[in-house]
Amino acid sequence: MNSDEHTKQASDVSQIDNQKNYWKANLKLLAKLLVVxxxxxxxxxxxxxxxxxxxxxxxxxxxxxxxxxxxxxxxxALIFVYARQMKLLDRQFGVGDENDADQESQS
Amino acid sequence: MSTQMLTYLFVGLSFALYVGIAIWSRASSTKDFYVAGGGVHPLVNGMATAADWMSAASFISMAGIISFIGRDGSVYLLGWTGGYVLLALLLAPYLRKFGRFTVPDFIGERYYSQTARIVAVICLIFVSFTYVAGQMRGVGIVFSRFLEVEVSTGVIIGMAVVFMYSVLGGMKGITYTQVAQYCVLIFAYMVPAIFISIMITDNPIPQLGFGSEVNDGSGLSVLQKLDGVLLDLGFSAYTEGSKSTIDVFAITAALMFGTAGLPHVLVRFFTVPKVSDARLSAGYALAFIAILYTTAPAVASFARLNLVDTVHNTAYADAPEWFGNWESTGLIAWQDKNNDGIMQYGAGAALSPIKPSFDGNTGVHGERLLSNQPTESTNEVYIDRDIMVLANPEIAGLPGWVIALVAAGGVAAALSTAAGLLLVISSAISHDLLKKTLLPKITEKQELLYARMAAAVAVCIAGLFGIYPPAFVAQVVAFAFGLAAASLFPALLLGIFSKRANKEGAIAGMLVGLVFTFTYIAYFKFVAPELNNTEHWLWGISPEGIGTIGMLLNFAIAISVSRVTAKPPQSVEELVDNIRIPSGAKAATEH
Incomplete structure (x- = not known):
């Protein structure tokens, strides 16, 4: 966790950009699915x-x-497509929750 | 073994199963009690959500309503499934990431205001209590017909079972009993549906049988035949709607947005371990729900066809046994207006007043005599729509064990929903009202005790509603959705998707939405029911659909009030940023 924290601070700005772009991509996906x-x-x-x-x-x-x-x-079908596409987005932007179970056992 | 014995056996066995699960899954912490410990598998949660969602209304009443209103019944099918798309895409993952125990919890924190929290608690209690009263009535109907006990005895037995597993087990007990209840109810729904589909169309899949040809050699499809039969009897065609497009639109929207805003459904998504699980779980939930919801319209059309076939132009003396059985529940009645001993069924109300009241005597053909006045209509048969699913197996002449199964299924559907509703009521009281507002100093152990006490009190109130149903209950259940859509949904949605939404906006929006919708419904249903028609409605929108307008009003007010008042504090913006990112959900569950 400590070394993670260090890199996090160094790349704070790009992190915020990353989150913004993730949110935009999310909204775009939502718009498409809600049109259907x-x-x-x-x-x-x-x-x-x-x-x-x-x-x-x-x-x-x-x-x-x-x-x-x-x-x-x-x-x-829409909900399953959404769950799948979001998982891809999570991975692409590195905000997924795959490792959350590990965090739990560490803390 | 007689049908009645089988029914006792099936219902008894299913109760034993629920109580067994309750003892096995006792809650030991508030986290267990409120969110089942937060570690429920998405598939398990999907199944539990489906049972939580499908109430006595879905199981007993929906197919019956569709059966009688045909195409207009689409509003329920679309509304009660389409809402899950909104729930899955717009709310569930974010609320899971927020990771607390209740829906008012989110509103209170996001809008940094105890007032907002309390307003949310009020909306929640309002929505949930109207809904739970209907469930207890469902239990009562099933007991009185199938077990031939007093409605009140039935309600008390039902209360005792719900008490066992919701007070002992909280969310944890409820989750695992709901899984069992889903299995019971879907099996009980599908078995007769498949039988009847085979009988009428030779196709064992009801969803396909629905569109197939009737196997009577006429070459007509089910829907063509039904349209023809109903037109002959003076009804409108089954596949044609009679509601205006704007009203259908508004009702569907109110049901959809209401579904997405129902606290007892939302809170189910707090129980899965991760954000991605919440999304997936919503998909499973809707898939499990869709099995019943795509079967229901098929059952509706088969049942209507069967009913007309069996009843119309049949001499009462030759009427099948079920007719007499159901007469005693007051759900069906016959008045021999032309004294020919034959039942004529057709359009129009058969009786005045509409509901039959038996005078205690039997007529020359053995029918129960009524104190109602006959109407002008040639229709001699009163049929309550709740009968369609419950009596369907008997109408179709299915064996006793199928009938017993339907009874167990109906009870499972009502109890699973009642338990889910009671839990959100009790957690809103113990967590939001006591722990977070009035008595912040209580320990976790005390909070758990209060939660159990609140659940116990809520069970008793719900039971009273079941035994002494206030006249307005049955009418009001459908309005729970309009109220949820107009009050909670906008506050939740803006809380996630708008950083600018602040407490002033949210509180004003919720209050205006709730008051507007409630007033409109109360006016047309209770104050001036004689004006309840298209001419007097606002833009031709019925009280059932007015929640949509209430919701738009809520959005408009929340957004404009937020604009002209102070921005939310920095910490809230950070909270919103945080819930928009899936990672770190586990850590957030610990306060």
Whole structure:
């Protein structure tokens, strides 16, 4: 921990930049995923639903399917994609929590 | 063995399991009691969250509601699952990193204010108590029908079981019982759904059967047939909505943002070891929830089809046994308006007043006679929507053990949610109100004792609500979401994503959101129920959806008040910087 602390102080400025960039990348990812979230639920399931109903999938009117089935599947996928992408971001910016278990045993 | 014996056996065995787990997982510290020691595996937490989340409303009522309102029922399906995306992406990981015990804890620290903490406690208690009352009613319904005991006896047994594991085990006991309860409830939900899907469409997967052809040789799909049958009876088509788009939009949004702001769900994510676990755990939770939520609309359509088939144009004398069984619970009733001895089912209310009241006599066909006035409508059958899931196995003629399983599942769903709610109420009182505000000098041991006492008191109050349900309870449960969306969600979101949000903004926002939403609901539901229609609603938004407007109001006020008042202190900016970075979560759990 002590040697870590030393390098930390030396690179304080770049550390702050790093955190800012991490946060920006995080917000960008959130924006993308929330656009999908909005599109499948409020978009396909509600606003566009009547128009989508003219198409048919698996025996459903498409708008109805999105509202009662499809959107839910997409929601599940979105969270797993988010968890995975964030793990990559954490690693890229070196802010991950992989080593936290070790810290615990040291303290 | 009779169905009743099987039901006693299944419910009894499941209770023994819950109590066994409670004794095995006793809490020995406040950290155990509030957050299960903080070391719960994300998959286990996901399963516990799913049980925590899926209440009597999801298990018993949801498919029934969808069954009767068809397409408009999408608001519940979308709202109660879509909220998890917001929870996972916007709140859970950051609150986990913050790493304390309760939701008001975060609001109190982030907005450096005891007032903000107390306002959050008030919002939390308000939301959680309206919700818990509904659970106890669910336990009562299941007991009164399946075990044929008084509703109050059922509630007391349920209270005793919840008392055992929440007072002894706290979050730790609740977590592991919820895992068991998830297994019981999902099995109990899926077995009849699969049977019925096979019966109607030959497809064993309900989600696919939902879109398949009916196996009666007509070549129509389930939904086409249902649309046709309902139109013939004078209902509107199942796949067409009757609510306005703006109202559907607002209700869905209120349910979604409310879900993300529900304290008993949020606090579950405090129990996993790391930030990355919190994200993953939310994914598992929604996956477990989605199994039930994608099955429910299928069950809804099958059940409606089955019901019409079985009841409409059937002579009462030939009616299946379940009809008589459920008549005695008051969830179904028949009034022979044209004296032909045959049940005619159709659109419109069958009775006036709507709910049946039996006068104690039986008619010539053996039906229970009603003191209600007949209505103009040709419809002779009253059906409560809560019956659809509970009676579904009987309507479909499934064996006794499936019926017993549904009873155990219904109780599991109600108890798991009740326990989760009671825990957040008791920790808000012992931790936020006592330890952090009124009695800061108490030791951890005393705090734990107070936590147990608060849990015990909360169980008793919830039980009283179950035995003597205030008339407004059933109506109010759905509004817990609107209140959560309008009060807690914006404060939590701004606390993480805006460094500029300060205590003045947060407090003003929460209060305005809560008061506005509460007033709107109370006005249309209790003060002037006769005005409760589209013409009088604000922008055509019903009381169910008004939480969305309350939330926008909260955001607008919180942001503008924060702008014109002092910036939060440096230490709070550092706190926000800290929760935005996943590393170091373990260290933060120690105060």
């Amino acid at each position: 979230w909005f599109t499948v639920s409020f978009g396909c399931g509600i606003i566009l639903a009547d128009w989508l109903d003219q198409f048919s999938v698996f025996g459903f009117k498409l708008g109805f399917w999105f509202a009662q089935q499809g959107a839910i599947y997409v929601f599940v």
